[in-house]
Amino acid sequence: xxxxxxxxxxxxxxxxxxxxxxxxxxxxxxxxxxxxxxxxxxxxxxxxxxxxxxxxxxxxxxxxxxxxxxxxxxxxxxxxxxxxxxxxxxxxxxxxxxxxxxxxxxxxxxxxxxxxxxxxxxxxxxxxxxxxxxxxxxxxxxxxxxxxxxxxxxxxxxxxxxxxxxxxxxxxxxxxxxxxxxxxxxxxxxxxxxxxxxxxxxxxxxxxxxxxxxxxxxxxxxxxxxxxxxxxxxxxxxxxxxxxxxxxxxxxxxxxxxxxxxxxxxxxxxxxxxxxxxxxxxxxxxxxxxxxxxxxxxxxxxxxxxxxxxxxxxxxxxxxxxxxxxxxxxxxxxxxxxxxxxxxxxxxxx
Numbered sequence: 001x002x003x004x005x006x007x008x009x010x011x012x013x014x015x016x017x018x019x020x021x022x023x024x025x026x027x028x029x030x031x032x033x034x035x036x037x038x039x040x041x042x043x044x045x046x047x048x049x050x051x052x053x054x055x056x057x058x059x060x061x062x063x064x065x066x067x068x069x070x071x072x073x074x075x076x077x078x079x080x081x082x083x084x085x086x087x088x089x090x091x092x093x094x095x096x097x098x099x100x101x102x103x104x105x106x107x108x109x110x111x112x113x114x115x116x117x118x119x120x121x122x123x124x125x126x127x128x129x130x131x132x133x134x135x136x137x138x139x140x141x142x143x144x145x146x147x148x149x150x151x152x153x154x155x156x157x158x159x160x161x162x163x164x165x166x167x168x169x170x171x172x173x174x175x176x177x178x179x180x181x182x183x184x185x186x187x188x189x190x191x192x193x194x195x196x197x198x199x200x201x202x203x204x205x206x207x208x209x210x211x212x213x214x215x216x217x218x219x220x221x222x223x224x225x226x227x228x229x230x231x232x233x234x235x236x237x238x239x240x241x242x243x244x245x246x247x248x249x250x251x252x253x254x255x256x257x258x259x260x261x262x263x264x265x266x267x268x269x270x271x272x273x274x275x276x277x278x279x280x281x282x283x284x285x286x287x288x289x290x291x292x293x294x295x296x297x298x299x300x301x302x303x304x305x306x307x308x309x310x311x312x313x314x315x316x317x318x319x320x321x322x323x324x325x326x327x328x329x330x331x332x333x334x335x336x337x338x339x340x341x342x343x344x345x346x347x348x349x350x
Contacts (some may be wrong), residue, residue: 065168088115096121099135112335232277285313
């Protein structure tokens with residue numbers, strides 16, 4: 001989804017989709033600045049009823065998706081992970097993708113430093129939006145994961161004709177599959193349900209502790225913003241970047257919540273002109289650049305005039321931290337908690 005996402009999540013995505021997404025990147029990632037409306041997330045989300053397989057590692061395993069039930073007959077070995085963050089989730093569960101898509105343009109093995117060293121053998125890196133189905137078929141996969149993706153039926157059907165494919169859950173279109181849904185579907189498909197539950201418990205515990213340690217943040221307004229070479233963008237309720245901050249006690253900026261999503265756009269953000277970025281003003285602004293220099297945000301005269309920015313209540317992130325914040329996997333979120341929370345503390349102490 002991500003300016004997916006998130007914003008296109010790759011230079012390739014930026015080239016072919018000029019809407020502000022991703023990351024999958026966030027888009028996507030680059031990232032997608034894509035817009036759409038989703039219900040407000042539970043501040044302490046729990047896994048949804050996305051799967052029907054009993055909590056055991058037995059095969060065959062059955063996963064319920066937007067496109068119906070998908071059966072994996074036996075333990076998959078040749079896993080192709082195509083969705084935004086899907087490969088990182090497989091690795092966190094102890095699996096080994098033979099190929100993956102690099103939505104956020106990490107390079108190398110296509111994952112962030114929080115997942116470095118988990119591959120025993122480097123995967124083949126595949127396309128994102130411009131995916132070669134011939135390359136996928138040549139890998140002879142026994143499982144294809146496209147769990148956090150656009151939810152496009154034609155893409156799904158083409159992949160499903162190659163091997164059992166776990167696509168988006170109901171409501172997961174436009175890269176809006178939640179972390180909980182992503183872990184649940186993938187852990188079931190891999191026969192690692194207990195490991196998946198442990199990952200979510202670890203993440204929930206980290207957010208719960210951080211929120212408890214910062215109860216003064218509860219109810220403060222937030223804006224999750226970005227800028228590309230084309231425009232500014234803000235993430236909507238239901239997007240991973242907003243959910244991350246909401247789990248720390250913040251609430252979505254009502255000025256941003258009231259904006260109409262871009263007509264016809266896919267996913268999780270709205271675009272704004274330079275004249276509109278005064279709407280970013282909130283108790284806290286977290287912003288990051290997509291395929292531009294960070295100074296194009298921090299040195300912008302109109303950015304500097306936003307009251308929250310003038311008061312020092314803004315955080316502009318880049319590099320590994322913006323990637324971790326955008327990739328929205330369990331390892332990425334844990335990394336972002338460790339490195340972003342101190343920056344928020346400093347900003348709100350001013």
